[in-house]
Amino acid sequence: MAGKEATVYIVDCGSTMGERSHGRKETNLDWALQYVWDRITSTVATARKTTLVGVVGLRTDSTASAMDHDESYSNINVFQPIDQILMPQLRRLRDELVVSSTPAGDCISALAIAVGMIVQKCKKLQYARKIVIITDARGSVDAEDLSKIVGKMNADNMELVVLGVDFDDAEYGFKEEDKDETKAENEAILQTLCNDCSTATFGTLAQAIDELGTPRLKSTKPVASFKGLLTLGNPQEYESALAIGVERYPRVMQAKPPTASKFVMRGDMTATQPTQSTATMSGSDEAPNDGLASVKQARTYQVKDEEAAGGKKDVDFDELSKGYEYGRTAVHISESDRNVTTYETTSSLDIIGFVDKSKYERYLEMDRSNLIVGNKNDDKNTIALSSLIHALYELESYAVARLVTKDNKEPRLMLLAPNIEPDFECLWDVELPFAEDVRSYKFPPLDRVVTVSGKTLTVHRNLPSDELQDSISTYVDSMDLSTFGKDDETNEAEYAAMDETYSPMLHRINQVTKHRAVYQDAEPPPPYEILTRYAHPPADLVKQSQKSLDKVIKAADVKKVPPKARGKRFGRKGREEKPLSDLDVGALLASDPKRNTKRIDPRNAIPEFKQILNIGSDDVSAVQDAVKQLKNIMFEWIKHSVGDSGYGKAVEAIRVMREEMNDLDRPGPYNDAMQELKQKLLKEELGGERREMWFLVRRNKLGLLQQSDSSESEVTEEQAKLFLSAKL
């Protein structure tokens, strides 16, 4: 948890802030506010009670502060006393921070007020104190009494940040030509002020606004995920066992983007409420009611009951108890036996052996990594652990250990890898898979082809030619990122190192929510450049490697498969599927007297339907007849279904019909059949209430074949959507 913070923003609202300088489209104040809003909304977003914000307007039309009786404090308005800041305050501030009609008001007086505010609020308590001044330095900057203020600030450990509109900054590389003389003087005074403060930053606003695009990292206080002994051998049984006191901390922990909650319009809201509104802040007059009611989940439970209608009956939640399913058998476990399924363990970290680094496969890593350091309270642990770390490092080995983080937690096997930095040593740990976690899927080799007939080939269309292998090798080498980046001193460095990459979704959501909180009617801004920087290879590198890439493309000769040809029917036409032996099953089928009648046996409906289509897919009437037969069989299944017993078969028939008609590019018969099905279902003509069957059709997305599926279809996207609704 972050510590307590108190920050006062002094925002210059003087009339000169209404100018538009250096070709910028927005006024200097609006430009400056980009920074202010970003900082303030970041605070609002945390909704933390211990992060306090005050806002002081400088060179405002009105005057309001603890010192407002004193003339030298006029045109200074404390818009927000130091306090927690939430949406209503933000809304108010948005209306208050506007360009005034006066150039008058003294910057140092505002600083004095800010210092006073902090002193009064924070007293001697543990706060991180900070004052941020944003100004164009074209008002008055009265340096009298400054040393007293600086003295107080330093005594109370207040940090000062001065951000100036178009201030000169050699480091950032900005110098304002034809600078106003007063401004130049004032800049100098503010610079001196910063030099006098023990912690201070003096900079030009442009830089601060640039840096808004670089996300800020949240630091989290490390919390140990395990404390105990790292053992080698069993200290309880053997004298020869080794035990080192260690602590384990998370190394990687995914920072998730904030999750959206589900809402609906409040019940008392009328339907005329514009749906696209961002009901959050429609002006300061409106009550903070955002017109949204949150959505809850209500759960109901059913069990099978043959006597009940639909084969199921509702049961009360109170009638249920906890248990497990073993296959389809319900296993009830009484309250007192709740723990029998728990495998009893004792918290521990035991080394079971060592493995070679060179033989270790990286894909075995299963979960978030952690790090292990010696117990802080006893340096003997640190020394002992250090010898293990160095021994592993020198032997190029890893340890495998069994970890139980707490009593009765399930054991995990971990890989422990040494890490040695100049001032820091630890073991990294990652989880390894158990036998049950490995799925044995098999895939053909990539460097040779073993054919159906048992030959091993090294030249084959699925294998790269020497030309392709060589050109890819050259291309890969030319796209090396290990030295493509630049470090702070513009030396060669790793490009896209992990600590320079930011979670795109996390910061994108933060960016747009903060933006929307202030600018409710504006379109969300485009993502910060850094969030999409690594979506593509760096342009310079691409240019540099273009020649070698062209060679790869030529040698690879990759061809896109045209979309329509992707269907199963592609390459199937005129070539009957055959078993391994090449037996002509088609001929056998054709000579089968029962199948010659083209009457589909309902028991063998799907295969026979497919077989009819396979023989006579060019015969329009044969296809139509087959679809009709299958349709009628499907209707019978639904009609005679006890509860939902026949629905699965019916869904399968629809699916097959849909696939086959799509492959044949004949949407008509299928669409007609589906229209008829919907009619009959909703009119309860297939053995009564069959809403669940219709639900299954919808859930399986077995809608009409529309124009995007087949050019032969007359069904528009709109019609297809309508069809899948529950209405006729």
Place this chain on the structure above:
Amino acid sequence: MTDLPHRDKPAEPSKYGGGPEEEEEEEDDVDDSAYKTVKDAVLFAIDVSESMLQTPKVVVPKKPDTALSPTVAALKCAYALMQQRIISNPNDMMGILLFGTEKSKFQDGDEETGKGGLQYPHCYLLTDLDVPAASDVKLLRAMVEDEEEASKLLQSSTEEVSMANVLFCANQIFTTKAPNFSSRRLFLVTDNDYPHASNRDARNSAAVRAKDLYDLGVTIELFPISHPDRGYTFDRSNFYNDIVYSATPSDPDAPAPLTNDIKSASSSAKDGISLLQALLSSVASRAAPRRALFGNLAFEIGPGLKISVKGFILLKRQEPKRTSYIYLPSDSERPQVAVGSSTLMAEDTARSVEKVEIRTAYKFGGETVSFTEEEMAKIRYFGDPVIRIIGFKPMDMLPIWANYKHNTFIYPSEEEYIGSTRVFSALQQKLLKDNLFGLAWFIPRKNAVPTLAAVYAGAEKRNEEGEQVMPPGLWLKPLPFADDIREPPETNSIKAPDELVDAMRVIVQQLQLPKAIYDPSKYPNPSLQWFYKILQALALEEDLPDAAEDKTLPRWKQIHRRAGPYVVDFGDALEKHYADWQRENGSKVHPTANGAAKRSTPAATGGAKKVKTEDGGDTGPTDEEMRSAYQKDAIAKFTVASLKAFLVAKGQSATGKKPDLVNAVTQYFETRMETD
């Protein structure tokens, strides 16, 4: 029984499932498997012919498995598979059909007299195709463990069973019990390579019925058995090549599907490998239907060079099943699983809400900030699904800690781009040879959160029997962003002197795991195994087992024997060096303060106080202090921090408010007292 692979539900490409992780990604790309129920149904068809019931002549003593008849071995294998699938595929179906039996039985208990017997003579449906129930497991166990029970059923018929009938029987079982399943497989175990040897028409009818199964979408997986001791080798070309279909037909140069590698198992023990073991391993390799995590994703190796790949999850943590709600009827019928369904409701009026009404909003500063659906779609859009390589780096720039979830395996597919395989192969070989990885921008599905991933090569691995244990391909490792990387805590860095490192090195060298590798198949998950053992015992109403086997425990004895003396040496050296070190450093500066001061540059304020809380907070009160407080009923006098530290040190949960902590400590002593 742990030889079979385990697999939980696939990362569903379908619409109607998915864990919480998938919630945000619900608008997945539609692929064709989405139309079908993503479930697997396996029907075991086991031949019960005269020769299948013969026990082998040569029996390896001490290996009772080698004395099993092929039929019983197959049943044992099915029994193992059933138990395993209850764990790994709790929603998938399985059934067992015996054929060539004297008795006949089809669905609905129409034994002998019913129409089932007439329909499918000499087919005996032992357990119907369904999610297995405890009773199925019991029945099957009786068959394999009780010879008398088994011999009642395992009698072969005198007349030859019609293979066409067997196949149609399977057809009907799949049609009625597993409609619309994405995966339906018939596991056929037999030693007869030439049924209906003298009846061509009967063979042709079987071929027609096999085609029906093919058109129904049922795959036949053949498990042939040879009898070397009788001089009999199973020959597929006699009959079964007319029955079995290959996924990639007709092209003689087509790469053979790996399942064809599977040789016929031998009924007599060869090299000490029993038929059962051979069957188990070949069933294991086919037990899991291969399901793609994503299909035909664009893999952009350079601008203008796209191929298509499929993604598979080969490694994923298998968790025990979550609890369900069980309904126990008052009239003491069998307990039933209650199926929950949820409806969305507005909090203010409790009216139910349609999905279209729902808007998403973010909590912000005590209120909400909302976006329209189109805005949200635009905000979340970072481009179409892709794996796009943006450059390459050496593997040593991929630190071992850069991991937060399982890695995904990718393999080329020719379905979108012809030539994908050769390009993929060239890249895989290059990366493997030069130890490089590609850095990629990775969006697995439509609207999925983009990540950066390392694309690195994995070599093919085969075991001693030549069977593939890890396929060749590329792996995707999602990389953490700067936001995800945690800073280490402050520590004192004290490097061990060389003598100590040397002493430790000897120990490490003594204790290498076999072949110096980590082999996951050697380590079943002890808590998962225990969980299902207990659950099985409860479901079958048997006594609970009292001890569990835990192969993850270190081999204490071996460690002691092999490294014991060296550890003692190391301990002595450590004591000596630590004493030296203390003399030099210890007494002068408090180590913690020293370390902290070095690292934290600004804000040295309150240092003294910090050290104090840290010292107190880490260890907490001693056992003695806490015990005496417990006896005086004065635990509450400790601070929350001390209580927490004490509890953490004891491996107890340390969450909640002070009263909770006091309770936890009290409870700790109460249970301790009993055992003391």
